[in-house]
Amino acid sequence: xxxxxxxxxxxxxxxxxxxxxxxxxxxxxxxxxxxxxxxxxxxxxxxxxxxxxxxxxxxxxxxxxxxxxxxxxxxxxxxxxxxxxxxxxxxxxxxxxxxxxxxxxxxxxxxxxxxxxxxxxxxxxxxxxxxxxxxxxxxxxxxxxxxxxxxxxxxxxxxxxxxxxxxxxxxxxxxxxxxxxxxxxxxxxxxxxxxxxxxxxxxxxxxxxxxxxxxxxxxxxxxxxxxxxxxxxxxxxxxxxxxxxxxxxxxxxxxxxxxxxxxxxxxxxxxxxxxxxxxxxxxxxxxxxxxxxxxxxxxxxxxxxxxxxxxx
Amino acid sequence: xxxxxxxxxxxxxxxxxxxxxxxxxxxxxxxxxxxxxxxxxxxxxxxxxxxxxxxxxxxxxxxxxxxxxxxxxxxxxxxxxxxxxxxxxxxxxxxxxxxxxxxxxxxxxxxxxxxxxxxxxxxxxxxxxxxxxxxxxxxxxxxxxxxxxxxxxxxxxxxxxxxxxxxxxxxxxxxxxxxxxxxxxxxxxxxxxxxxxxxxxxxxxxxxxxxxxxxxxxxxxxxxxxxxxxxxxxxxxxxxxxxxxxxxxxxxxxxxxxxxxxxxxxxxxxxxxxxxxxxxxxxxxxxxxxxxxxxxxxxxxxxxxxxxxxxxxxxxxxxxxxxxxxxxxxxxxxxxxxxxxxxxxxxxxxxxxxxxxxxxxxxxxxxxx
Amino acid sequence: xxxxxxxxxxxxxxxxxxxxxxxxxxxxxxxxxxxxxxxxxxxxxxxxxxxxxxxxxxxxxxxxxxxxxxxxxxxxxxxxxxxxxxxxxxxxxxxxxxxxxxxxxxxxxxxxxxxxxxxxxxxxxxxxxxxxxxxxxxxxxxxxxxxxxxxxxxxxxxxxxxxxxxxxxxxxxxxxxxxxxxxxxxxxxxxxxxxxxxxxxxxxxxxxxxxxxxxxxxxxxxxxxxxxxxxxxxxxxxxxxxxxxxxxxxxxxxxxxxxxxxxxxxxxxxxxxxxxxxxxxxxxxxxxxxxxxxxxxxxxxxxxx
Numbered sequence: 001x002x003x004x005x006x007x008x009x010x011x012x013x014x015x016x017x018x019x020x021x022x023x024x025x026x027x028x029x030x031x032x033x034x035x036x037x038x039x040x041x042x043x044x045x046x047x048x049x050x051x052x053x054x055x056x057x058x059x060x061x062x063x064x065x066x067x068x069x070x071x072x073x074x075x076x077x078x079x080x081x082x083x084x085x086x087x088x089x090x091x092x093x094x095x096x097x098x099x100x101x102x103x104x105x106x107x108x109x110x111x112x113x114x115x116x117x118x119x120x121x122x123x124x125x126x127x128x129x130x131x132x133x134x135x136x137x138x139x140x141x142x143x144x145x146x147x148x149x150x151x152x153x154x155x156x157x158x159x160x161x162x163x164x165x166x167x168x169x170x171x172x173x174x175x176x177x178x179x180x181x182x183x184x185x186x187x188x189x190x191x192x193x194x195x196x197x198x199x200x201x202x203x204x205x206x207x208x209x210x211x212x213x214x215x216x217x218x219x220x221x222x223x224x225x226x227x228x229x230x231x232x233x234x235x236x237x238x239x240x241x242x243x244x245x246x247x248x249x250x251x252x253x254x255x256x257x258x259x260x261x262x263x264x265x266x267x268x269x270x271x272x273x274x275x276x277x278x279x280x281x282x283x284x285x286x287x288x289x290x291x292x293x294x295x296x297x298x299x300x301x302x303x304x305x306x307x308x309x310x311x312x
Numbered sequence: 313x314x315x316x317x318x319x320x321x322x323x324x325x326x327x328x329x330x331x332x333x334x335x336x337x338x339x340x341x342x343x344x345x346x347x348x349x350x351x352x353x354x355x356x357x358x359x360x361x362x363x364x365x366x367x368x369x370x371x372x373x374x375x376x377x378x379x380x381x382x383x384x385x386x387x388x389x390x391x392x393x394x395x396x397x398x399x400x401x402x403x404x405x406x407x408x409x410x411x412x413x414x415x416x417x418x419x420x421x422x423x424x425x426x427x428x429x430x431x432x433x434x435x436x437x438x439x440x441x442x443x444x445x446x447x448x449x450x451x452x453x454x455x456x457x458x459x460x461x462x463x464x465x466x467x468x469x470x471x472x473x474x475x476x477x478x479x480x481x482x483x484x485x486x487x488x489x490x491x492x493x494x495x496x497x498x499x500x501x502x503x504x505x506x507x508x509x510x511x512x513x514x515x516x517x518x519x520x521x522x523x524x525x526x527x528x529x530x531x532x533x534x535x536x537x538x539x540x541x542x543x544x545x546x547x548x549x550x551x552x553x554x555x556x557x558x559x560x561x562x563x564x565x566x567x568x569x570x571x572x573x574x575x576x577x578x579x580x581x582x583x584x585x586x587x588x589x590x591x592x593x594x595x596x597x598x599x600x601x602x603x604x605x606x607x608x609x610x611x612x613x614x615x616x617x618x619x620x621x622x623x624x625x626x627x628x629x630x631x632x633x634x635x636x637x638x639x640x641x642x643x644x645x646x647x648x649x650x651x652x653x654x655x656x657x658x659x660x661x662x663x664x665x666x667x668x669x670x671x672x673x674x675x676x677x678x679x680x681x
Numbered sequence: 682x683x684x685x686x687x688x689x690x691x692x693x694x695x696x697x698x699x700x701x702x703x704x705x706x707x708x709x710x711x712x713x714x715x716x717x718x719x720x721x722x723x724x725x726x727x728x729x730x731x732x733x734x735x736x737x738x739x740x741x742x743x744x745x746x747x748x749x750x751x752x753x754x755x756x757x758x759x760x761x762x763x764x765x766x767x768x769x770x771x772x773x774x775x776x777x778x779x780x781x782x783x784x785x786x787x788x789x790x791x792x793x794x795x796x797x798x799x800x801x802x803x804x805x806x807x808x809x810x811x812x813x814x815x816x817x818x819x820x821x822x823x824x825x826x827x828x829x830x831x832x833x834x835x836x837x838x839x840x841x842x843x844x845x846x847x848x849x850x851x852x853x854x855x856x857x858x859x860x861x862x863x864x865x866x867x868x869x870x871x872x873x874x875x876x877x878x879x880x881x882x883x884x885x886x887x888x889x890x891x892x893x894x895x896x897x898x899x900x901x902x903x904x905x906x907x908x909x910x911x912x913x914x915x916x917x918x919x920x921x922x923x924x925x926x927x928x929x930x931x932x933x934x935x936x937x938x939x940x941x942x943x944x945x946x947x948x949x950x951x952x953x954x955x956x957x958x959x960x961x962x963x964x965x966x967x968x969x970x971x972x973x974x975x976x977x978x979x980x981x982x983x984x985x986x
Contacts, residue, residue: 049523126433162609188367189549189591189592190366190587190588190604190605192591193604194604194606196602211554217521218593219593221593222593222602253523258525260550261521261524261549261550261553262553263550263552263592263673264553264673265552265554265574266673267673267677272529273522273525273526284504296585
């Protein structure tokens with residue numbers, strides 16, 4: 001991907017904090033000061049187990065939540081606090097989301113053309129109904145469906161086709177950034193590959209950037225340029241995929257990598273996953289700071305932690 | 313299928329489950345779905361068989377038939393499910409589970425001899441009953457234990473499946489436990505009446521990778537300790553590689569390839585198996601495109617003509633449109649249903665990406681040998 | 682739990698206060714007063730009456746007086762019946778209404794839940810069709826039509842039950858059926874759909890896979906879970922039944938609370954309207970509260986704090 005503009009980040013997230021007060025005495029601390037950036041046209045993968053805060057980050061970035069703290073810049077504009085009309089318009093147009101469950105996230109009573117075309121109407125794109133329909137037809141072709149599918153309802157599609165509809169819905173706004181939240185986890189293996197290939201093709205054509213949120217590390221490695229590893233609301237390690245996969249430093253990253261199942265019986269039968277338990281690890285994420293360990297590779301920990309891990 | 317062969321492994325172990333020519337259809341509003349179209353499968357004592365396939369391939373339905381848990385709109389058109397066990401008097405007996413009255417199957421076989429672990433631990437436990445009670449339930453029934461003995465055994469089981477603080481957890485309700493912990497409880501329930509066969513239906517799909525590895529290792533450990541025979545239903549080849557001795561690849565209600573785990577992973581013969589293996593990126597995959605099987609599985613509302621996979625198969629032959637391929641034998645344990653194996657078929661090589669992938673896999677394997 | 686109770690009871694008191702306030706304001710907003718009638722009353726008598734019942738005081742003072750009484754459970758004197766208090770009406774009427782209501786409640790529970798269970802377990806069979814047909818009739822036909830029909834057949838044609846009154850136990854049969862018909866139908870439908878939903882849940886499959894008998898699966902696992910939504914609607918149902926139905930009481934000539942309430946409205950008997958409304962409201966709130974406490978027992982996922 002040679003045409004990426006390396007200068008200005010498309011999205012810059014600084015110290016994002018997202019807490020959800022449940023009651024007066026209890027607050028869910030979903031995200032505790034996470035920073036990362038995404039350049040135009042690149043794919044940033046967020047991985048972590050359930051409860052790590054990866055989905056929350058995606059939703060905070062697209063402002064489904066009001067961030068508790070930190071700052072987010074999208075195309076140079078602050079999108080953290082209360083949004084003015086213009087910023088909101090820009091955010092809603094240039095940032096789109098693809099959801100995990102393609103069945104649950106499409107309105108069952110709307111035709112596919114209405115689902116895909118809704119954004120066009122809201123943002124007054126396309127002068128006439130015919131023009132919009134032409135745009136929708138093109139988009140359906142682009143995601144591997146046919147324009148005849150436009151008049152159908154979501155339940156008339158298979159899981160993989162529905163996810164294509166979800167992608168078409170996001171793409172029609174010609175966004176700069178697409179947040180893909182576990183968008184292939186609910187699909188069968190053979191269909192996953194189709195959808196991932198489609199996402200890559202689209203990126204090559206439109207130069208959109210992806211924030212790819214997933215727990216499936218092999219797929220994340222395949223699609224991402226850079227990866228952030230989340231645990232308990234902290235970004236424990238971040239770097240290019242080569243940096244993360246060939247030289248993992250943080251013990252959580254190591255355990256995560258060792259847990260990836262290899263489709264190789266001789267290897268799998270002999271290998272044991274490295275276990276990692278935060279409670280008994282003696283680590284305190286809150287006390288750690290971000291250390292650069294070379295290149296773009298950063299690790300969360302105290303000075304001593306980092307020294308110890310690097311020696312191993 | 314008249315040319316149905318007894319497909320199986322010449323393993324020294326005794327055959328414990330033998331599914332022959334199973335054929336099941338479902339009545340739905342849209343019509344009759346012919347979901348299982350002549351499945352042959354066997355499982356030997358102490359071994360692990362994995363059934364691999366996409367959703368709708370019929371892998372779960374096959375095992376539900378073994379458990380007598382088919383939905384009420386299902387019809388078994390033909391077939392036998394022979395189960396061999398040692399009865400109360402210590403004598404070996406074989407029954408056809410499909411012929412048993414439902415009540416008898418439930419009372420004497422389910423849970424007690426054949427137990428099951430389900431996919432989603434979040435929903436497979438009764439939310440209004442303590443986990444202790446749920447574990448003890450089948451002990452009262454199948455092992456005629458009194459309350460104290462049952463509790464002692466339940467605590468033992470909780471420890472066996474790696475739940476710390478068993479005494480405290482015993483009184484907990486499911487919602488007080490994490491997903492991984494709940495799946496351990498489901499496993500404890502399945503083990504509670506000392507079954508011979510454990511059927512695991514996507515046991516780790518709903519769990520995080522780190523927990524997945526631990527749960528699989530746990531099941532393997534228990535299998536060795538208790539001499540269990542295990543059937544895995546999964547679409548995850550990583551899981552298969554880790555646990556299976558034998559693999560059955562299912563597509564559109566049929567088994568299209570069966571072999572021991574090394575044969576399936578290193579010398580796959582069926583184009584569908586090739587597709588499955590190529591579609592999952594290994595950690596070395598760096599090509600621009602993932603190999604993907606085009607199209608989607610056939611709708612079994614219409615009986616497929618010829619080979620059900622033909623429409624998605626880039627190597628399909630003319631005959632695939634007309635006749636269904638029989639299972640061709642490759643080795644004593646390895647069979648595949650594709651016309652490519654017919655002596656008159658043109659020589660077809662697997663996709664180059666997969667050749668490279670397999671070479672890498674063999675090399676990687678050597679490091680561990 | 683204690684904190685929840687305190688909070689909850691506080692909320693109940695506030696709700697009651699607001700209901701009392703609203704009723705008071707609305708009643709005084711309507712033109713006319715309790716002593717307005719066709720007969721001309723001399724101004725002196727009118728003044729004396731207004732003075733006696735403190736109707737000349739400013740509204741806020743009247744309200745305060747009323748609230749002062751309410752705190753001591755004194756709902757005040759009736760404006761229409763000399764020497765009677767609202768408390769008298771309630772203590773006269775409530776026993777009849779409550780007895781009829783309690784019997785109806787037992788009938789409703791004993792009929793609706795088994796009906797719902799049978800129809801869920803025989804889903805699509807004739808038993809299900811029959812129960813659902815009955816339930817549709819019960820929900821759609823108003824109670825007074827049912828009551829009249831019942832009287833016509835069982836009292837008038839067959840002579841099995843008395844036409845009115847509850848002096849004999851047979852007298853309860855028809856009013857109980859007429860009054861409970863709606864709730865039976867409603868709860869039976871709810872029970873059916875809830876049980877059908879639960880029977881399709883994964884944990885029922887787990888229970889079956891354990892090898893326990895279908896009867897035990899239903900009794901031990903399905904019912905408890907299926908009852909949760911039923912209990913939710915039970916609170917208002919109980920309050921409704923126990924406080925009586927004016928229509929039913931009127932048709933069967935049962936001297937319950939319903940009669941007093943309707944009379945007080947037509948006669949603009951301020952204190953009685955207020956008193957009855959507050960009493961109904963208090964009862965309803967209390968029942969909903971009790972149902973919430975029941976939740977805790979049946980569903981361990983619910984913890985109040």
